[in-house]
Amino acid sequence: MATIKEVSELAKVSTATVSRVLNGHAYVKEENKRRVFEAMEMLNFQPNASAQALASNKTNSIGMLVGSFDSPFYGPLMHHVEEQVREKNMHLIVTSGQESLKKEQDSIEFLLAKQVDGLVLHSDKLSDDTLISLLLRHPNTMIVNRLVPEIAESCIYINNEQGGMIATQFLIENGHTEIACISGQMSKVDSRDRLQGYRNALGVAGLPYNPMYVIEGRFDHQGNHDAVRRLLDRAPQITAVFCQNDNIALAVYDVCAERGITIGKELSVIGFDNDSHSQHVRPRLTTIDYPVHRIGEVAAKALLARIENRKYSPSNSLVPELVERDSVCKLS
Template identity: 85%
Template sequence: MATIKEVSELAKVSTATVSRVINGHAYVKEANKQRVYDAMKILDFQPNASAQALASNKTNSIGMLVGSFDSPFYGPLMHHVEQEVRQKNMHLIVTSGQESLNKEQESIDFLLAKQVDGLVLHSDKLSDDTLISLLLRNPNTIIINRLVPEIAESCVYINNEQGGMVATQCLIDNGHKNIGCISGQMSKVDSRDRLQGYRNALGVAGISYNPMYVIEGRFDHEGNHEAARRLLDRAPEITAIFCQNDNIALAVYDVCAERGIAIGKELSVIGFDNDNHSQHVRPRLTTIDYPINRIGSYAAKALLAKLDNRKYALANSLVPELIERDSVGKLN
C-alpha cells in the first residue's frame, strides 16, 4: 500500500502539501494539487479516513436518528437528507430509536462516539430539556418534526395541529358531523397535535367532541385493522374517519372491503402524509401532504450551513396542504 511519503516523492512536493490536498485545504497551488492527484492515481493511493479525521478534526460524516426503519415515512426522509449531504462529499450514518427512550439515547451516544460532524434528530422520546442540553453541547444539531421553543432556530417541523384541523374541516365541509378519528400512538407529539386539530375543527363547527369516536392506532402497520373494526363496531353511525396517517387509512380500506362498505360513498376517509401509495389505491386517498422532501432537504441544508458557519434562512414551520382525491364524498 502506497504512503504519503511515496506520493510526495513522485509528485515532487512536500508531505505537508500532500496532506493539505487530501484534506481539502484551499491554499495549494493548482499545479501542485494536480501533481498530487496524478501521483495518487498512479500509486493507487487511498487516503486513510482516520488519518484525515485527525488532521482536519472532521470525519465528513453526519449522524441521523430516526424512529424506525419499518416505515414509508422515514425512508424518503433519510433519502432527502442524504442527497444534500452527499453533494458535499459527506456520508450519512443512520440509527433508529425504535420508540424507546433508552435506545434513542444509546443511538445518539453511538453517533457522537463516531465523532460525526453534525446531527439530524427525529426524536419522540427525549424530553425538551434533554434536547436543549444536547444542542448546547453539540450546536451542529437540527431537530426534525418537533418544535422546542428554546431552540426553535434549530427545529424543522410541520404544523400537525393545523393539519389535523384541515383534514377534519374537509370532512365537515362535505356535510359530515359524525366523524371518527384513528390516531397514531398517543405517546407521540404528532398524534396529540393532530388530535387537537381534530377537536379544534369540531369546536369551530359547533360539533360536540365524542370520545367514543376516537381510538388509538399506530403510525406503523401493527394493530390498525383491529382499531378500525372496533371503531366501526362501537360507532356504526359515523360517516367519516380522519386517519392520522396513510398507513392507518389503508387498514380502514381493508376493513371496509371485508364488510362491503364503499369508501367515498358509504364512508369517507381522509389520511395524513400523502405517501406514494395514497394515489394508487382505489378510490384514491384524500390526504394531508407531509412535505418529507422539503423537511429532509431543509434540515440537511441548515446543518451544512452551521458546519460552514454560514447563515441559512431555515423555513422552520411548514404548512400542511390538503390533497383532494376520491375517498371523501358529500353527505346528502
C-alpha cells in the first residue's frame, strides 16, 4: 500500500503539501495539486480516513437525528441534507429518536462520540434548555422544524401555527362553519402549533371552538382510522376536516369510502405537508405545502457554512403555502 511519502516523492512535492491537498486546503498551487492527484492515481493511493481526521481535526461527517425512518416526511428531509453534505465530499450519519427522550439523548451522544463535524437535529423530546446547552457544547448544530427563541439563528423552521390558520381559513372562506381537526400527537410541538392556528382562524371568523370537533391522531399510520371513525360517530354534522398531515387525510379517505361519504362533496378535507401521494389520490388532496426540501437544503448549507467559517444568512422561518386541489367543496 502506497504511503504519503511515496506520493510526495513521485509528485516532487513535500509531504506537507500532500497532506494539505488531502485535507482540502485552499492555499495549494494548482500545479502542485495536479501532480499530487496524478501521483495518487499512479500509485493507487487510498488515504486513510482516520489519519486524515487526526491531521485535520475533522472527520468529514455530519450527524443527523430524525424522529423515525418510517415516514414519508423524514426520507426527503434526509435526502436533501445529504445532497448538500455530499457536495462537500462529506458523509451523513443518521440516527432515529423513535419518539423516545432516552433514544434521542443516546443518539446524540452516539453522534458526538463519532466526532462528527456538525449536527442536524429534528427533536421532539429534548427540552429547549437541553438544546441550548447542546449548542454551547457543540456550536456546529442546526435544529430543524422547531424554534427555540434563545438560539433562533440555529433553527430552520416553518410557521406551523400560520399553516394551521391558512388551512382553516380556506375552509371558512368556502362556507364551512362545522370544521373538525384531527391532530398529530399532542406531544409534538408541530401538532400544538397547528391546532392553535385552527383555533385562531375560528376566533377571527367568530366561530366557537368545539372540543368535540377535535381528536388526536398520529403523524404516522398508526390508529388514525379509529380516530376518524370516532370523530364521525360523535360529530356527524361536520362538513369539513382539517387534517394535520396528509397521512391523517388518507385515513379520512379510507373511512369515508367505508361509509359511502363522498369527499369533495359531502365532506371537505384539507391536509398538511403536500406529500407526494397527495396529488395522486382522488379527489386530489388540497393541502398545506411543507417545503421539506428547502428545510433540509437550508439547514445543511447553514451548517456547512458555519463549519467552514463562511457567512450564510438564509431566512430561518419558511412560510407555508396553500396547494388548492379538489377535496374542498364550496358550500352555498
